[in-house]
Amino acid sequence: xxxxxxxxxxxxxxxxxxxxxxxxxxxxxxxxxxxxxxxxxxxxxxxxxxxxxxxxxxxxxxxxxxxxxxxxxxxxxxxxxxxxxxxxxxxxxxxxxxxxxxxxxxxxxxxxxxxxxxxxxxxxxxxxxxxxxxxxxxxxxxxxxxxxxxxxxxxxxxxxxxxxxxxxxxxxxxxxxxxxxxxxxxxxxxxxxxxxxxxxxxxxxxxxxxxxxxxxxxxxxxxxxxxxxxxxxxx
Amino acid sequence: xxxxxxxxxxxxxxxxxxxxxxxxxxxxxxxxxxxxxxxxxxxxxxxxxxxxxxxxxxxxxxxxxxxxxxxxxxxxxxxxxxxxxxxxxxxxxxxxxxxxxxxxxxxxxxxxxxxxxxxxxxxxxxxxxxxxxxxxxxxxxxxxxxxxxxxxxxxxxxxxxxxxxxxxxxxxxxxxxxxxxxxxxxxxxxxxxxxxxxxxxxxxxxxxxxxxxxxxxxxxxxxxxxxxxxxxxxxxx
Numbered sequence: 001x002x003x004x005x006x007x008x009x010x011x012x013x014x015x016x017x018x019x020x021x022x023x024x025x026x027x028x029x030x031x032x033x034x035x036x037x038x039x040x041x042x043x044x045x046x047x048x049x050x051x052x053x054x055x056x057x058x059x060x061x062x063x064x065x066x067x068x069x070x071x072x073x074x075x076x077x078x079x080x081x082x083x084x085x086x087x088x089x090x091x092x093x094x095x096x097x098x099x100x101x102x103x104x105x106x107x108x109x110x111x112x113x114x115x116x117x118x119x120x121x122x123x124x125x126x127x128x129x130x131x132x133x134x135x136x137x138x139x140x141x142x143x144x145x146x147x148x149x150x151x152x153x154x155x156x157x158x159x160x161x162x163x164x165x166x167x168x169x170x171x172x173x174x175x176x177x178x179x180x181x182x183x184x185x186x187x188x189x190x191x192x193x194x195x196x197x198x199x200x201x202x203x204x205x206x207x208x209x210x211x212x213x214x215x216x217x218x219x220x221x222x223x224x225x226x227x228x229x230x231x232x233x234x235x
Numbered sequence: 236x237x238x239x240x241x242x243x244x245x246x247x248x249x250x251x252x253x254x255x256x257x258x259x260x261x262x263x264x265x266x267x268x269x270x271x272x273x274x275x276x277x278x279x280x281x282x283x284x285x286x287x288x289x290x291x292x293x294x295x296x297x298x299x300x301x302x303x304x305x306x307x308x309x310x311x312x313x314x315x316x317x318x319x320x321x322x323x324x325x326x327x328x329x330x331x332x333x334x335x336x337x338x339x340x341x342x343x344x345x346x347x348x349x350x351x352x353x354x355x356x357x358x359x360x361x362x363x364x365x366x367x368x369x370x371x372x373x374x375x376x377x378x379x380x381x382x383x384x385x386x387x388x389x390x391x392x393x394x395x396x397x398x399x400x401x402x403x404x405x406x407x408x409x410x411x412x413x414x415x416x417x418x419x420x421x422x423x424x425x426x427x428x429x430x431x432x433x434x435x436x437x438x439x440x441x442x443x444x445x446x447x448x449x450x451x452x453x454x455x456x457x458x459x460x461x462x463x464x465x466x467x468x469x470x471x472x
Contacts, residue, residue: 169301
């Protein structure tokens with residue numbers, strides 16, 4: 001049996017704390033770029049034009065079947081080789097670029113599904129009523145549909161964020177130094193001692209992050225759906 | 236960029252040999268985790284004081300931490316603990332370190348999958364109305380009979396789409412078994428790739444194999460769902 005030093009867990013927590021920022025930054029980047037692709041996917045699926053819709057469906061299907069670690073490696077080895085053909089050398093780029101690219105490709109389909117489900121959850125009558133009362137399509141979307149759809153999207157979005165954070169831990173395998181990466185370096189520096197304590201510290205950090213994400217989104221949902229409850233109780 | 240197609244063909248065929256191992260891990264994990272998860276879901280639904288608190292904490296911890304961390308944690312903890320348990324406590328002379336690595340993979344994935352399935356079963360059982368249980372009790376079925384004949388068949392239909400997602404997630408997660416030195420799809424082609432520096436080709440082939448495996452699994456589930464929801468169609472007529 002390993003000797004176990006509970007106090008070292010706290011040392012790990014303190015040492016890994018600054019790297020939470022890297023993990024969060026990776027999530028932010030993925031949500032921005034993956035979200036942009038996700039919006040296109042959701043739009044293609046809702047609009048029902050055959051070609052874009054088929055492309056979106058195939059994209060969703062394929063990315064859903066590929067494990068994150070495989071996608072990470074494909075991007076990490078594939079994209080630099082591909083760009084080198086055009087004379088662009090990105091081999092020295094920050095590892096974060098590859099991580100965000102890989103997870104954006106993967107999570108775009110999840111985000112697209114979240115957006116699509118949220119859009120469809122809003123009664124079509126809302127758009128019709130908005131357009132009838134003289135708003136343009138654009139205004140109807142931004143002022144009427146989007147605020148309602150956003151509330152519907154919150155629970156799924158929070159789930160997706162937690163999944164993204166957990167899958168993001170795999171980024172250490174291509175050398176990104178986030179919570180997971182620094183934790184592994186720490187084990188290496190200690191020459192394999194305090195292994196369990198380090199892993200436990202990392203687990204506590206991820207658990208706490210999950211808890212915070214779910215807490216924030218739960219509160220947000222409660223706050224934003226206040227108006228909705230009021231509207232239905234009046235009707 | 237020129238892809239080495241000869242190598243791709245070779246890797247594809249070699250990695251196909253990893254599919255049985257991947258499926259073995261998946262199926263054994265499901266067999267281990269389904270009964271435990273069902274019992275845990277029931278204890279949470281029936282609100283038993285101690286066990287439902289434990290279940291809540293367990294599910295929250297497993298779902299709140301990355302699986303790669305769980306793998307590394309358990310893989311560094313379990314062998315020496317098992318060794319201690321078997322040699323010093325039970326006094327048996329079994330060499331734990333020579334045990335097939337697949338056992339550890341199944342333990343880790345089961346521990347992870349139990350948490351996912353508990354939530355899944357809980358929500359599926361929740362979709363069956365209270366009246367069903369009451370009606371079953373009224374006509375004289377015992378609780379066990381009511382679950383087996385009335386509740387579970389209906390809950391299963393509700394659970395299937397999610398169950399399909401869970402199985403696909405599990406298959407994707409088994410790609411991490413190479414961390415435990417299990418020779419499945421990913422490990423085999425990783426090794427071939429490292430020999431000739433054909434990383435892109437190898438990983439594209441792995442992705443292709445996972446897409447094929449997932450397609451087969453999804454088709455299977457579609458078939459099962461069609462069979463199991465037959466009773467709904469009869470009702471509609």
